[in-house]
Amino acid sequence: MVYLTKNYRYLKGASEEHVSEFLQLIKYVSGSYDSGEGFEKLNKEISDYEMSNNSGSSRRLFYLALPPSVYPSVCKMIRTYCMSPTSRTGWTRVIVEKPFGRDLDSAEELSSQLGELFEEDQLYRIDHYLGKELVQNLLVLRFANRLFLPLWNRDNVDNIQIVFREDFGTDGRGGYFDQYGIIRDIIQNHLLQVFCLVAMEKPVSLKPEHIRDEKVKVLQSVNPIKDEEVVLGQYQGYKDDPTVPDDSNTPTFASIVLRVHNERWEGVPFILKAGKALNSRKAEIRVQFKDVPGDIFKCKKQGRNEFVIRLQPSEAMYMKLTVKKPGLEMATEQSELDLSYGMRYQDVKIPEAYERLILDTIRGDQQHFVRRDELKAAWQIFTPLLHDIDAGKLKAVSYKPGSRGPKEADELSEKVGYMQTHGYIWIPPTLA
Numbered sequence: 220m221v222y223l224t225k226n227y228r229y230l231k232g233a234s235e236e237h238v239s240e241f242l243q244l245i246k247y248v249s250g251s252y253d254s255g256e257g258f259e260k261l262n263k264e265i266s267d268y269e270m271s272n273n274s275g276s277s278r279r280l281f282y283l284a285l286p287p288s289v290y291p292s293v294c295k296m297i298r299t300y301c302m303s304p305t306s307r308t309g310w311t312r313v314i315v316e317k318p319f320g321r322d323l324d325s326a327e328e329l330s331s332q333l334g335e336l337f338e339e340d341q342l343y344r345i346d347h348y349l350g351k352e353l354v355q356n357l358l359v360l361r362f363a364n365r366l367f368l369p370l371w372n373r374d375n376v377d378n379i380q381i382v383f384r385e386d387f388g389t390d391g392r393g394g395y396f397d398q399y400g401i402i403r404d405i406i407q408n409h410l411l412q413v414f415c416l417v418a419m420e421k422p423v424s425l426k427p428e429h430i431r432d433e434k435v436k437v438l439q440s441v442n443p444i445k446d447e448e449v450v451l452g453q454y455q456g457y458k459d460d461p462t463v464p465d466d467s468n469t470p471t472f473a474s475i476v477l478r479v480h481n482e483r484w485e486g487v488p489f490i491l492k493a494g495k496a497l498n499s500r501k502a503e504i505r506v507q508f509k510d511v512p513g514d515i516f517k518c519k520k521q522g523r524n525e526f527v528i529r530l531q532p533s534e535a536m537y538m539k540l541t542v543k544k545p546g547l548e549m550a551t552e553q554s555e556l557d558l559s560y561g562m563r564y565q566d567v568k569i570p571e572a573y574e575r576l577i578l579d580t581i582r583g584d585q586q587h588f589v590r591r592d593e594l595k596a597a598w599q600i601f602t603p604l605l606h607d608i609d610a611g612k613l614k615a616v617s618y619k620p621g622s623r624g625p626k627e628a629d630e631l632s633e634k635v636g637y638m639q640t641h642g643y644i645w646i647p648p649t650l651a
């Protein structure tokens with residue numbers, strides 16, 4: 220028996236096979252439970268449901284998407300009133316949505332409070348980017364392909380960008396967003412999780428603990444962020460939202476360079492960039508390789524090799540490379556090896572990220588959830604920067620909605636080594 224207190228909507232896009240699994244398990248609770256009485260009532264409802272369904276075991280899943288300050292009290296109520304009675308097959312699991320705190324201290328306090336109520340294997344800190352198809356593909360791609368093994372390091376890679384762009388603004392959520400900003404909303408969690416999977420070493424096995432051990436190690440190898448490697452932006456019109464203070468310095472755009480102090484990545488900038496109200500919507504990883512030494516074709520200016528993994532929209536992976544331009548002359552041009560999921564997997568429905576992750580929770584698989592020490596390491600990276608922004612020491616520059624964001628961000632990418640390809644034109648293949 221599973222109780223979801225919120226976000227039932229995410230299951231609407233679920234595949235039929237999973238829907239039937241969910242429907243046996245889920246009862247949507249829309250009421251508000253803010254007192255012991257409410258939770259006692261909830262517990263009775265759960266028990267009645269179990270009795271009527273003769274389910275035989277008590278499996279209780281609570282999905283909490285709440286402000287961080289409310290988590291301890293709600294979790295205490297669940298602990299006091301709604302735990303699954305001990306049985307061989309029963310369990311109680313709690314999915315917790317971000318924000319997991321606002322900085323290192325508040326996140327650690329929250330972790331300690333929840334840690335007193337639940338065991339770590341009962342807590343599922345959800346980051347829905349870990350449920351996206353191409354994010355889940357990263358370990359396979361890196362560690363099941365001989366091709367990438369020798370290339371994935373400082374000897375061959377010049378820089379890596381992990382980019383999130385949205386073509387809409389805060390759309391009525393300004394009041395909520397303003398307390399957090401783009402770094403807490405997107406970079407410290409979604410993009411940093413992607414960063415871990417791109418940068419971490421090979422885990423001993425696919426056991427959740429082994430994977431998460433490697434993520435923690437790479438996070439702990441990140442150097443302190445330098446102010447000169449940060450660009451913050453706020454789109455014009457953001458403060459028109461009546462719930463946003465007139466003097467808000469909250470960034471709606473940020474580009475931040477992370478540097479990893481280890482044997483594999485020393486000297487390679489990881490540019491994590493996220494913005495709202497931009498000119499396009501996409502999330503992608505772009506690995507740019509170094510120039511070929513001793514270039515006999517004189518084709519450097521055309522562009523470097525790039526391997527792009529587009530997480531959304533239209534999942535794809537492509538490798539930009541230099542080829543001979545077909546024809547009688549020995550001329551070169553930029554082309555691509557292209558794996559577009561829509562073409563290659565025409566009959567496959569890619570599951571919704573939340574569908575997959577909720578199913579993982581039901582199955583007790585924590586691989587794609589954030590462990591407590593991982594969360595701590597993530598906050599350690601961003602807290603000094605966030606405190607400086609909150610104190611007004613770093614200012615957000617304004618940018619036009621519908622633009623690429625601040626020009627300073629492109630300048631920063633160029634300064635740390637990204638070389639933009641010019642003249643590359645992609646010709647989309649057509650379905651036969």
Ligand SMILES: NC(=O)C1=CN([C@@H]2O[C@H](COP(=O)(O)OP(=O)(O)OC[C@H]3O[C@@H](n4cnc5c(N)ncnc54)[C@H](OP(=O)(O)O)[C@@H]3O)[C@@H](O)[C@H]2O)C=CC1
Pocket residue numbers: 380382492505527533535536537555557558559623629639640643644645
């Ligand atoms: N299978 C598929 O679907 C494929 C699709 N394509 C499409 O072809 C197009 C070109 O591909 P590609 O070259 O990889 O991507 P883009 O030309 O969109 O971007 C390449 C890089 O240049 C940056 N950039 C873009 N405009 C500027 C600018 N004005 N100043 C500075 N930097 C800039 C981008 O930053 P940022 O990321 O911030 O925009 C990105 O890092 C894209 O639309 C792509 O989706 C190509 C190959 C395969």
Ligand SMILES: O=C1O[C@H](COP(=O)(O)O)[C@@H](O)[C@H](O)[C@H]1O
Pocket residue numbers: 347385404405502
């Ligand atoms: O967590 C969040 O993610 C969404 C973007 O999710 P996506 O799956 O559509 O990429 C973002 O709009 C929102 O601000 C943020 O809180």
